[in-house]
Amino acid sequence: GENVEQHPSTLSVQEGDSAVIKCTYSDSASNYFPWYKQELGKGPQLIIDIRSNVGEKKDQRIAVTLNKTAKHFSLHITETQPEDSAVYFCAAFANQAGTALIFGKGTTLSVSS
């Protein structure tokens, strides 16, 4: 089955800096890669996603890149703000019977002002 590795587990940046979180996946059949943000006491919320036919996607200060050959994808947050502090999860999904969204173990991002 699918296995998703996520690094780093913790990341501390200064306000205004960029943050990068990287994930690798094992199942070459995976074709959908969402990123979720989880704030304290809340459930994960989708912030951006990318499909396997796209190499990069951007939404304001957030961007995601995908390298299918290397089986890795990354989340880039520019001009970080204190409200970006949260746990971020990457996930992978293969549209096959018996599969579901498989998550990495999460990255705790702390943005200090």
Place this chain on the structure above:
Amino acid sequence: DSGVTQTPKHLITATGQRVTLRCSPRSGDLSVYWYQQSLDQGLQFLIHYYNGEERAKGNILERFSAQQFPDLHSELNLSSLELGDSALYFCASSVSSGVGTEAFFGQGTRLTVV
């Protein structure tokens, strides 16, 4: 608010007991997923139901079972509880079960086994 409702929000019970967690998906969503979140394991996929039928099974223990009812709400039953079952249990729903379908998460049920 994601539109996914989980009850109860908190649950404290003793080892060996059985509990039922409930999830009401967003209106119109046919898929329900259950995840377990513990500090060191992240979000572990347990089971997926689509329109009342089991579609996928993850790392779900034999002591755990789930079902999705005709009104599409789902219940996760945990029995013979152990201390290690203490965790946050999340339910997520989506319109379908295919690629690119956004999954919306509930607020979770925090289970504490004492």
